[in-house]
Amino acid sequence: MRSLEDRFGDLLEELRLLPRDAKTFNRIVEIRRKLVQLDEELRTTVPAGDHHDELTKLSREARTKMIRAYGLAVTDRDAARAAAARKRHALEHPTTVLDAAPAVHTSFNAVPRRHRIERGYSR
Numbered sequence: 001m002r003s004l005e006d007r008f009g010d011l012l013e014e015l016r017l018l019p020r021d022a023k024t025f026n027r028i029v030e031i032r033r034k035l036v037q038l039d040e041e042l043r044t045t046v047p048a049g050d051h052h053d054e055l056t057k058l059s060r061e062a063r064t065k066m067i068r069a070y071g072l073a074v075t076d077r078d079a080a081r082a083a084a085a086r087k088r089h090a091l092e093h094p095t096t097v098l099d100a101a102p103a104v105h106t107s108f109n110a111v112p113r114r115h116r117i118e119r120g121y122s123r
Contacts, residue, residue, distance in 0.1 A: 004045075005058065011031065015066055015069055032070070035059070039059055042056070
């Protein structure tokens with residue numbers, strides 16, 4: 001059986017190599033499950049001491065990287081869902097520019113622009 005150091009190292013490497021896309025979320029859930037198992041094994045099998053402290057540092061590093069990757073994965077997943085919803089909405093509710101009413105020009109001046117032009121006023 002491989003040592004805990006090797007398995008924590010593999011987990012850290014796997015977190016480092018994760019792609020940044022919407023499909024990463026499921027991989028993060030699997031990595032979290034592995035990390036919980038490794039933490040449980042660390043807690044139950046390794047006696048307190050220097051070796052335990054080093055493994056705890058690796059565990060904390062893996063947990064920190066997993067939390068960051070999880071946050072990014074949730075953001076990417078939500079962005080992909082929102083983009084799909086916008087696309088679906090655009091397909092369900094098509095708009096045509098030709099049928100749209102012309103934009104109404106609003107002026108905040110006391111004398112509307114049209115009247116200024118008719119009367120030969122300049123600003």
